[in-house]
Amino acid sequence: MNKPFTVALAPDSVCQPPSRTDIYVDRSFRFLARVGAIAILTLVVALVLEIGGKAVPGIQKYGFDFISGVVWDANTHRFGILPAIWGTLYSALMALLIGGFFGVSMAIFLTQDFLPPRLSAVFRIIIELLAAIPSVVYGLWGIFVVIPAILPLADWLNATLGAIPFFASTLSGPGLLPAALVLAIMILPTIAAVAQDALRAVPLKTKQAAYGMGATHWEAILRVMVPSAATGIFGALVLGLGRALGETMALAMLVGNSNQISLSLFSPANTLAALLALNFPEAGPNEVEVLMYAALVLMAITLVVNIAGSLLMSYAQRGNK
Amino acid sequence: MSAVNLAHPANAMNTPLPAAPSLQHQIEGRALRSILLTSLAWVSALLASVPLISVLYMLITRGGARLNLEVFTELPPAGFELGGGFGNALVGTFVMVIIGAAIAIPVGIMAAIFLAELGPYSRLAALARFAAKTLTGLPSILAGVFAYAMVVLTTGTYSAPAGGVALAVLMLPIVVLTAEEAMKMVPKIMKDAAYGMGSTNTQVILKVVLPTAMPAILTGVMLAVARAAGETAPLLFTALFSNYWIVDGGHLAAMSPTASLAVLIYNFSGMPFDNQLELAWAASLVLVLIVLVVNIASRIFGKPRF
Amino acid sequence: MNSLMKFAAFAAGVTLCAANPALAQEKVRLTGSGASFPAPIYLTWFKDLSKKNATMTVDYQSKGSGAGVQDFLNKTVDFAASDSAMKKEDIAKVAEGVQLLPMTAGEIVLAYNLPGNPKGLKLPRDVYSNIFLGKITKWNDPKIVAANPEIKLPDLPITVVRRADSSGTTAVFTMHLSAINPEFKKTLGEGNTVNWPATDKFVASPKNDGVTATVRQTPGAIGYIEYGFAKLAKVDFAQLQNKAGQYAAPGNGAATLAAVKLPEDMVAWLPDPDGAKSYPITSYTWMIFRKTNNDPAKVKAMHEMIEYGLTEGQKIADSMGYIPLPAVVVEQVRKAAANIK
Numbered sequence: 001m002n003k004p005f006t007v008a009l010a011p012d013s014v015c016q017p018p019s020r021t022d023i024y025v026d027r028s029f030r031f032l033a034r035v036g037a038i039a040i041l042t043l044v045v046a047l048v049l050e051i052g053g054k055a056v057p058g059i060q061k062y063g064f065d066f067i068s069g070v071v072w073d074a075n076t077h078r079f080g081i082l083p084a085i086w087g088t089l090y091s092a093l094m095a096l097l098i099g100g101f102f103g104v105s106m107a108i109f110l111t112q113d114f115l116p117p118r119l120s121a122v123f124r125i126i127i128e129l130l131a132a133i134p135s136v137v138y139g140l141w142g143i144f145v146v147i148p149a150i151l152p153l154a155d156w157l158n159a160t161l162g163a164i165p166f167f168a169s170t171l172s173g174p175g176l177l178p179a180a181l182v183l184a185i186m187i188l189p190t191i192a193a194v195a196q197d198a199l200r201a202v203p204l205k206t207k208q209a210a211y212g213m214g215a216t217h218w219e220a221i222l223r224v225m226v227p228s229a230a231t232g233i234f235g236a237l238v239l240g241l242g243r244a245l246g247e248t249m250a251l252a253m254l255v256g257n258s259n260q261i262s263l264s265l266f267s268p269a270n271t272l273a274a275l276l277a278l279n280f281p282e283a284g285p286n287e288v289e290v291l292m293y294a295a296l297v298l299m300a301i302t303l304v305v306n307i308a309g310s311l312l313m314s315y316a317q318r319g320n321k
Numbered sequence: 322m323s324a325v326n327l328a329h330p331a332n333a334m335n336t337p338l339p340a341a342p343s344l345q346h347q348i349e350g351r352a353l354r355s356i357l358l359t360s361l362a363w364v365s366a367l368l369a370s371v372p373l374i375s376v377l378y379m380l381i382t383r384g385g386a387r388l389n390l391e392v393f394t395e396l397p398p399a400g401f402e403l404g405g406g407f408g409n410a411l412v413g414t415f416v417m418v419i420i421g422a423a424i425a426i427p428v429g430i431m432a433a434i435f436l437a438e439l440g441p442y443s444r445l446a447a448l449a450r451f452a453a454k455t456l457t458g459l460p461s462i463l464a465g466v467f468a469y470a471m472v473v474l475t476t477g478t479y480s481a482p483a484g485g486v487a488l489a490v491l492m493l494p495i496v497v498l499t500a501e502e503a504m505k506m507v508p509k510i511m512k513d514a515a516y517g518m519g520s521t522n523t524q525v526i527l528k529v530v531l532p533t534a535m536p537a538i539l540t541g542v543m544l545a546v547a548r549a550a551g552e553t554a555p556l557l558f559t560a561l562f563s564n565y566w567i568v569d570g571g572h573l574a575a576m577s578p579t580a581s582l583a584v585l586i587y588n589f590s591g592m593p594f595d596n597q598l599e600l601a602w603a604a605s606l607v608l609v610l611i612v613l614v615v616n617i618a619s620r621i622f623g624k625p626r627f
Numbered sequence: 628m629n630s631l632m633k634f635a636a637f638a639a640g641v642t643l644c645a646a647n648p649a650l651a652q653e654k655v656r657l658t659g660s661g662a663s664f665p666a667p668i669y670l671t672w673f674k675d676l677s678k679k680n681a682t683m684t685v686d687y688q689s690k691g692s693g694a695g696v697q698d699f700l701n702k703t704v705d706f707a708a709s710d711s712a713m714k715k716e717d718i719a720k721v722a723e724g725v726q727l728l729p730m731t732a733g734e735i736v737l738a739y740n741l742p743g744n745p746k747g748l749k750l751p752r753d754v755y756s757n758i759f760l761g762k763i764t765k766w767n768d769p770k771i772v773a774a775n776p777e778i779k780l781p782d783l784p785i786t787v788v789r790r791a792d793s794s795g796t797t798a799v800f801t802m803h804l805s806a807i808n809p810e811f812k813k814t815l816g817e818g819n820t821v822n823w824p825a826t827d828k829f830v831a832s833p834k835n836d837g838v839t840a841t842v843r844q845t846p847g848a849i850g851y852i853e854y855g856f857a858k859l860a861k862v863d864f865a866q867l868q869n870k871a872g873q874y875a876a877p878g879n880g881a882a883t884l885a886a887v888k889l890p891e892d893m894v895a896w897l898p899d900p901d902g903a904k905s906y907p908i909t910s911y912t913w914m915i916f917r918k919t920n921n922d923p924a925k926v927k928a929m930h931e932m933i934e935y936g937l938t939e940g941q942k943i944a945d946s947m948g949y950i951p952l953p954a955v956v957v958e959q960v961r962k963a964a965a966n967i968k
Contacts, residue, residue, distance in 0.1 A: 018521045026521035033439050036431030037449040040497060043490065044452040050470050051463065073822040074793065083825075105365040114362060126370050132612050133376060134551025136583050137605045140590045141376050147844070169827040172786040173845040185372045216351050218358045239458075246460025248554040249587060257791045257831040267827045273462045273554070278833055280466065281558045282694030282793040295466050299459075306458030399670030401859045401947060477702050478658070563686050564670065565656075565677070574656050578686060591832065593839035593860035 048299070055296045058289035066293055072259050072275075079290040081297065083259040087269035088301070091176055091255065092244035094265070095183035099244075100237050102184070103191030107233075110192075111199040112221050131189035139253030142182040147173055147254070150181070154266050171266035174256035179269070182250050191240040198232025198316060199225060235312035242306040246298070248273040272298040384606030387599040392607075397564055397585065403596050407604050409566045410580040413481065414608075416567060417560060417581060418549050420485025421492050426542055429496030433538075436497070437504035438526055450501075456494035464490040465555035473559055481567065481579040484560030488552060492545035499541025503534040536622050543619030547612045553583035562588060582608045654681075655928040660688040661695020661708035663834035664796050664853045665731055665912045668947050669708065672940045676932060683928040691834055693793020693819045699915055705925060707915040710795025711819055712894045724918030726966045727893045729911040730936050732884055732950040734854040734877040735800050736864035736908075738842045741766065745778045748865040749874045752907075755867060756808035758785055758849060760815070761824035766847060781847075784828055788841045788850030791831035793819040799910040800851045806898040807907075851908075854878070855948025871903040880950035883909045889959055909950070916967045926968060933964045 018026070058066070062079060069080015106127060110120050154171035161167045171177065202225055210220040226233065256268020257278060272294055283291050391406050398405030432449060440446050468487035473479055507530050515525045531538075561578035562585065568574070582604050589601035659669075666689035673685035690698075692709035699707035700720055708730075718725045737755060739748060750758075754770050757763045763770065767780045790797045798819045805812035815821045823829050832841040838850040839860045849865075854877045857864045866874040883905045889895050897909050914933075920926050937957050944951040952960070 017519055018524075022521050022524065026523040029523040029526070030439055033431045033435035034445070036428050036433075037435040037440075037445055039428050040432050040449045040452045040456070040493065041445075043493065044455060046471075047459070047463070047467050047490075050467055054470060070825075071822060074820050075816065075818040076822070078822075102365055102369045105362055106369050109362045109366045114359065123366060123370070126373050128616070129613070130373050132547060132551075132609075132616050133373075134553070134583060134586075134605075134608055134612065136551070136553040136586045136590070137376065137380075137609060140586060140601060140605055141379055143590060143844070145375055145379060170784060172784075172828065172830060172847065173841055174830055174832075188369060216355045218355045219351070222358075242458045246458065246462070248460060248462040249583075253587070253590065257833075258825065258827075258829060260825040260827070262827065264827065268830045273460055276462050276466065277554055277557060278791050279793075280469070281690050282697050284697055284700070292466070295463055299463055302458055302460055303455060306455065309458075310454050396674070399667070399674040401667050401855070402671065402674070473703065474701065479703055561660075562688055564674070565684050565686055569654060569656065569684055577656055577658055578688060588836075591834065591837040591840055593836060593843050593856060593862070 051292055051295050051299060054289060055292035056289075058293035062290065062293070066290065067297065070259065070261065074284075074287055077286065079287075081272065081275070081294050083261050084270045084272045084275045084294070085297065085301075086261045087176070087255065088245055088271040088273070088298070091180045091183060091251065091269065091271060092241055094176070094180035095187055095244045096237060096241050097184075098181065099184035099187040099240060100191055103188045103236070103240065104195050104233060106188070106192040107195035107199055107236075108221055108226070111196055112217070112225065127189045127192050130185060131193075135186065135247065135249040136253075138182050138186060139250040142178055142250060142254045143174075146178045146181055147171075150178060158266065165263040166265050169262065169264040169266050172268075174254050174268055175266050176255065176269045177265040179251050179255040179271075180265070182254055183244050183247055186247060186250065187240040187243050190243050191236045194236035194239055194313070195229075195233045198229040198236060201232065201317070202228045229316075231312055231316035235309050235316055238305060238309035238312060242302055242309055245305060246273060246302045248277050252277045272301075380602065380606045380609055383599070384602035384604075387603040388606060392600065392603050396566070397580070397589075397600070398596055399564065401594065405596070405600065407580075407582060407585050407600060407607075409563065410582045410585040410604065411607065412567055413560070413563070413580040414550055414582045414611075416481050417484040417488055417556070417579065418546055420482055421488030421549050422542070422546060424485065424489035425492035425496050425545060429493050429545075430500050430538065432497050433500030433504060434526055434530075436501045438530060439522065449497075453494040453497045456490070457498065459490070459494075460554075461491055461552055462554040464488075465557060465559055468555065468559045476576065478576050479559065479561040479578040480576045481560055482575070484556045484579060484581065487555035487559045488549040491552060491555065492549050495545040495548065496541055499544065500534070500538045503537030503541065504530050506537065507533045539622040540619040543615050543622065547615040547619070550615065551583060551608060551612050553581075553587050556581050556584050557587070560584070582611075655683040655924045657683065657685045657705045657925060657928050657932065658688075659685065659695075659706040659708060659914070660690050660698045660704050661915075662692040662710045662795050662912055663689040663836060664692075664710045664733060665708060665949070666835070667855055667859075668731060668940070668944060668949050671943065671947070672936055673932075675939070676935050680931060680935075683931065685928075685932055689834060689836075691790070691792035692795030692798070696915070705920075706929065708912065709915060710910060710912045711798035712913050713915055721917060723920070724966075726916045726918050726963060727913045728916065728933065728960050728963060729889070729893055729952065729956065730914050730933075730960075731940070731944055731952065732880060732909065732911045733948070734880050734906050734909050734950070735796060735803075735851050736854050736857045736877050737849055737867065738839060738852050738857045738862040738864045739849045740842050740844075740846055740862065742781055742783070742846060743779075744863060746863055747876075748778060748863070749774045749868070750865045751868045752807050755865070756804050756811050759787060759789075759804060759823075759851075760808070760811055761787070761826055761829065764828060783847040786845050786848040787823075787829045788838050788845070788848050789823050789829055789831050790820075790838060791833045794834075795819060795912070796835060796851065796853065797821065800908060802896065802898045803908045853948070858948040867907050869903075869905050869907040870899050870901055871905075873903050875904060875906045877906045878948075879904065880906060880909050881953065884911075884950055884956070885953045889956055893960070893963055918966050919968060929967055930964060933960070933967075937961060 066079055068082055070082050071078045071080050110123055157167045158170045206228055207220055210224040251271050252274035255271055255274055257270050258268035259270050276295055280291055394408050395406030396409055397407055436446050436450055464487045468483050472483035472486050511529055512525055515529045563578045563580045567579055586601050586604050589597040669687050673687055677684040692711050695707035695709055696713055698704040712727055751774050764785055766783045766785055772780055801817040801821050805817045832838045835852050835856050839852050839856045842848045842850040843862050866876045869875050883900050887895050887897055941951040
């Protein structure tokens with residue numbers, strides 16, 4: 001095996017054939033790398049099995065009623081998570097509406113030559129800092145800044161527009177709106193970052209062509225750039241939604257933890273993640289199985305959304321090439 | 322825009338027809354809309370910066386007011402006690418992040434080496450990449466549920482290692498995906514040159530790919546560390562909380578509940594006592610500073626060298 | 628790479644040390660979890676005890692009574708604390724046997740937050756039970772106005788703050804409400820968690836701390852919390868009408884406790900005490916131990932902790948808003964503690 005190399009090598013060459021140790025090290029190194037890759041797969045499988053497996057008794061006992069039920073009462077062993085699913089989706093969609101608008105505007109603002117590079121770097125850092133602040137700090141801030149700030153506005157909206165179902169109740173501290181607002185701020189950086197990448201990926205020629213045809217700055221943005229980057233921007237929104245669905249601490253601190261289904265933005269609500277955070281530490285065996293069932297539902301929802309998001313992203317990347 | 326403006330006077334002169342004023346109107350309308358939209362973009366960008374400024378303002382005024390040496394050396398106040406600090410929580414956070422990193426970094430980098438260098442197009446790589454992407458979207462509370470079932474129930478106690486495992490689950494995908502990206506950025510010529518000299522895969526990876534990609538890999542590691550340091554949900558029922566130091570009276574209380582900054586903030590934020598609330602703000606300030614320092618460090622390390 | 632390897636090796640070393648139980652034997656650490664109701668006084672005891680006694684630390688986590696009992700059953704703690712004692716079927720699950728010891732007692736108050744902070748709101752029995760049934764929803768309800776002619780009550784909806792977690796405080800409170808209002812007993816019943824009316828005006832917060840903080844933050848709120856929390860967080864609390872028809876304020880529970888004799892299992896309830904001066908919602912709170920423990924060092928520490936609580940601990944109870952145990956009860960507890968081996 002070594003012979004052809006030795007023949008080809010000059011005595012003073014830096015090139016050397018692999019020694020026996022080199023080959024041995026190489027084999028074990030490659031083996032270890034493969035183990036690393038397998039470990040990730042195993043982790044995902046273990047997560048699904050661990051949570052799914054522990055949920056099986058709950059699924060057998062409560063079946064689909066668990067998802068459509070509206071009562072959570074450990075005393076009478078009636079468990080239903082429809083209010084929590086509703087709260088999870090409602091708060092996440094509200095957050096997406098607000099965070100999506102600001103996130104995409106921010107991405108346009110930063111990529112479409114509105115600012116000198118230095119200033120746009122400042123804004124970019126601001127967004128990245130928003131992403132770096134821990135969830136629990138947002139929760140604290142929400143309790144002491146957001147809720148007192150929106151209380152008068154909520155009272156006014158309820159008094160004047162109370163007939164509209166969105167404003168049908170008064171805000172009494174924690175509730176859906178403060179939770180959704182804070183959630184919107186938390187997903188804004190994700191959306192802004194991914195949407196920026198999507199907009200930057202549009203070839204310069206496309207924009208130049210639009211200008212060449214006499215489009216104004218905004219016509220070029222709204223009719224050419226945004227549609228060209230649409231798949232990527234949509235992917236950004238879906239990933240933001242995925243993040244909003246799984247967010248735990250800020251919501252557990254702000255949402256009010258009340259099992260009810262209401263359209264009103266000012267009502268207290270509940271979410272799956274908050275339900276888990278608050279009930280898991282005290283769950284007996286009967287409750288662990290239903291909480292594992294709830295965890296499975298949460299995992300399923302976030303998985304579907306996140307996979308959809310990453311598929312969209314890879315589709316968008318392929319489209320640009 | 323300029324193209325339209327140039328075209329306009331020519332148009333108006335050559336064709337003194339009723340169409341001309343309408344074109345002018347149209348242009349004014351378009352310009353007006355541009356101005357409107359630009360102001361809207363400015364307003365929304367400034368609005369989006371308000372929360373950050375507000376959070377930082379609250380942290381600095383309310384947290385800064387309480388920040389002194391005592392909070393780093395004292396234990397949390399008991400009940401209605403005044404004073405106190407969160408020294409043990411700071412230590413606990415460090416210990417658990419280190420445990421998490423000790424698990425996630427070696428596994429993550431090995432996996433990334435496989436994904437980027439050894440078998441990028443294999444079925445295993447495709448599956449592992451998909452798994453890692455799926456894990457990035459995993460709600461952090463589920464990592465806690467998992468570590469509770471795997472570690473807390475088997476060892477029979479809340480502990481720092483249990484918290485570390487939960488954090489490792491969250492750090493792993495970040496490390497894998499950023500390290501893979503970093504290694505893919507290493508120019509192919511460099512690798513080819515090494516292979517051409519008869520290097521083994523391992524030699525190429527250890528002596529060429531890893532050193533070249535190291536700054537970007539470190540960025541990923543730092544981001545993972547920053548994320549883990551701020552996590553609360555996975556620690557709530559894995560590490561729980563403790564009112565004492567992890568090293569207590571000369572011995573290491575490793576297999577017992579461990580404090581962390583994030584859980585302290587959560588616990589104290591819900592308390593009706595001003596002393597605890599002040600400490601919650603001060604702890605938030607410290608936590609945000611740690612996360613920011615790590616983030617900035619990742620930027621400095623992460624400057625590409627090639 | 629080299630430095631990374633070193634870091635990884637160092638980190639792995641830390642984990643190994645951490646997993647080595649041989650290092651963890653010199654100083655005894657007892658861990659406990661459970662009720663948030665007595666948490667302030669327990670934490671004060673344990674911090675003081677750990678300072679005075681160099682051989683032990685007691686680490687107590689306030690999570691709610693339900694969580695404490697669950698930790699105890701899962702054997703993730705050495706002892707638990709609960710305001711609702713422990714269910715028979717849960718006791719049956721513990722092979723080592725269970726010893727319940729009342730360590731202190733307290734009163735549950737209805738804390739409220741009204742504009743202008745009027746003190747001494749009086750609440751008749753049918754009024755406060757109906758507020759928690761979701762039937763009285765306005766502060767200017769004629770029944771509240773009739774009982775409080777001297778307070779100007781606003782036209783404000785009543786926000787009821789209840790516990791989000793499984794709580795012994797809830798158990799004691801709902802036991803009392805069930806005793807005084809048959810409808811409450813029929814629709815909600817009693818327990819660590821009950822199925823509260825699902826309306827906009829019932830919000831949930833974790834632990835006594837959370838309920839107190841939410842009441843303090845929310846105008847028009849009312850919530851049930853331990854007296855000490857109300858006292859130290861400086862929220863207003865109502866005078867409640869007792870069985871004898873008198874309005875009573877919390878703060879003199881010793882007589883109420885003395886009227887009840889503790890049975891052999893150390894569990895006694897006072898869902899609706901007699902006596903013209905008695906405050907209506909008073910309860911013991913318990914620590915829960917295993918009768919058989921295999922670590923003698925821990926057993927010794929448990930006995931020291933109990934003895935501290937019964938002697939030094941009772942001295943500070945009154946000042947923190949708890950009720951010191953009557954001398955008879957202290958003796959009974961001391962005797963029962965001998966069962967922990």
